[in-house]
Amino acid sequence: MMMNKLTVYLCKIQRRQQKWPWLRSCYFGLRKTAPLLLIGILLQCLALSFFQPHGFFNVIYHLEDQKWLSEANMIVHSLSCIVFSMTLLLLCVAVAWYRGHLFAKRESIPSMVTALFLLFLINFRVRRVPADGTGQIILSGRIPFIEVLVIGLISAYFYHWIKNYLRLKSIWSLATATVFLGVVLKGARHLLNLGLFSNFSGTAFAEISSLLGDDQHQVVTIIMREIGRNLFIWCGFISPDQVLIAHTDSDLSRANLSAALIKDNLEGLPHPLNIYSLSDSFAVLGGYGQLLALILLFLLFSSRRRWRRRAWRNLVPVFLNINSGFLAEIPVFFNVVLLIPFVFVPVISILLGAFAIDFGLIPPSVYQVPLNTPTFLNAFMGTNGHWSALIFTIIILLISMALYYPFFKALDTPTAYLEQKRGTKNEK
Numbered sequence: 454m455m456m457n458k459l460t461v462y463l464c465k466i467q468r469r470q471q472k473w474p475w476l477r478s479c480y481f482g483l484r485k486t487a488p489l490l491l492i493g494i495l496l497q498c499l500a501l502s503f504f505q506p507h508g509f510f511n512v513i514y515h516l517e518d519q520k521w522l523s524e525a526n527m528i529v530h531s532l533s534c535i536v537f538s539m540t541l542l543l544l545c546v547a548v549a550w551y552r553g554h555l556f557a558k559r560e561s562i563p564s565m566v567t568a569l570f571l572l573f574l575i576n577f578r579v580r581r582v583p584a585d586g587t588g589q590i591i592l593s594g595r596i597p598f599i600e601v602l603v604i605g606l607i608s609a610y611f612y613h614w615i616k617n618y619l620r621l622k623s624i625w626s627l628a629t630a631t632v633f634l635g636v637v638l639k640g641a642r643h644l645l646n647l648g649l650f651s652n653f654s655g656t657a658f659a660e661i662s663s664l665l666g667d668d669q670h671q672v673v674t675i676i677m678r679e680i681g682r683n684l685f686i687w688c689g690f691i692s693p694d695q696v697l698i699a700h701t702d703s704d705l706s707r708a709n710l711s712a713a714l715i716k717d718n719l720e721g722l723p724h725p726l727n728i729y730s731l732s733d734s735f736a737v738l739g740g741y742g743q744l745l746a747l748i749l750l751f752l753l754f755s756s757r758r759r760w761r762r763r764a765w766r767n768l769v770p771v772f773l774n775i776n777s778g779f780l781a782e783i784p785v786f787f788n789v790v791l792l793i794p795f796v797f798v799p800v801i802s803i804l805l806g807a808f809a810i811d812f813g814l815i816p817p818s819v820y821q822v823p824l825n826t827p828t829f830l831n832a833f834m835g836t837n838g839h840w841s842a843l844i845f846t847i848i849i850l851l852i853s854m855a856l857y858y859p860f861f862k863a864l865d866t867p868t869a870y871l872e873q874k875r876g877t878k879n880e881k
Contacts, residue, residue: 463863482547493536548605568608574635599689730817736799740776746853
């Protein structure tokens with residue numbers, strides 16, 4: 454009974470947020486560009502897992518002696534960057550077009566052109582030593598989703614405002630106003646040194662950790678870091694090419710590794726509870742937000758074919774910890790229904806992992822794992838093959854699926870579920 458009430462409440466929230474014009478525009482753009490984004494992510498998975506010297510499949514199949522891998526890695530990486538750039542460009546344009554279309558059909562094309570101009574202007578760089586030109590457009594996969602979404606929305610609102618309130622009709626006056634807006638945004642970007650949110654996608658996570666203190670072996674600090682990181686991800690501060698990397702090179706991890714090599718076992722380590730043994734081992738199954746649990750729910754229990762198709766398409770990248778495509782296809786960004794599980798399911802996983810390690814049920818992860826190792830194998834491989842760690846990881850995954858389940862139900866059949874409940878109440 455309690456589960457049904459929670460699901461009905463979440464369904465109402467889902468329906469309410471679907472009426473927000475700005476959110477509808479963002480979701481329209483994300484879903485339209487998701488297939489192209491998936492191509493870039495698959496290319497990235499291929500490069501990281503097979504062609505990188507320390508990639509997961511490269512290590513498993515002993516491909517390090519293949520001389521052609523470096524050239525293949527460069528080609529595939531370049532292709533993925535091109536695809537990511539095209540994805541971000543089309544995303545910005547699609548968001549502006551749809552938001553303008555919601556204002557009025559005649560505003561869709563001008564809003565799209567405005568967004569295109571602003572995106573290029575904001576990402577334009579002047580070369581200090583010009584060789585074959587005076588400037589270049591930098592539009593790579595390292596720009597976070599939030600930046601292009603905001604530019605697309607600003608473009609549509611800006612054109613609607615100057616057209617209907619300032620009554621600017623001349624093409625030159627419109628162009629001048631757009632250039633002025635672009636200069637303001639670019640100046641704010643330069644002054645704040647935030648790249649209009651772009652630097653948040655990478656280095657800000659490390660800065661959050663340093664602000665919380667250097668004692669990352671403290672469980673509370675690790676939890677605060679995890680909450681902060683997932684909140685940033687939920688707000689769109691993640692780029693298409695962002696890769697989840699285990700913290701095996703931290704001081705605490707190195708101290709644990711040295712002690713394990715000297716003792717030849719995993720008992721009595723100096724820092725058993727650290728970011729690698731907790732967050733990297735149990736809180737990022739399938740990437741940020743424990744999304745392997747959610748994608749398995751869609752595959753196993755979804756009543757909608759389109760959800761199952763989206764889950765199947767993103768299964769391999771999520772398996773390899775690259776979940777930006779699935780984040781965009783659900784979408785998770787600004788999704789109020791998924792905010793609680795996306796932020797707090799990893800926290801519960803960290804607490805369970807700390808409990809298991811502290812009471813000696815499983816050993817802590819110590820050994821370095823290959824790049825792009827599936828995160829549900831991190832604890833198993835990080836403990837040099839302790840089966841208890843693998844079994845505990847599976848238990849964590851099942852618990853995560855159970856915690857995600859009511860929120861998954863709200864996403865799966867919101868309208869039909871509410872209508873069914875209303876019909877039942879009317880009959881009574």
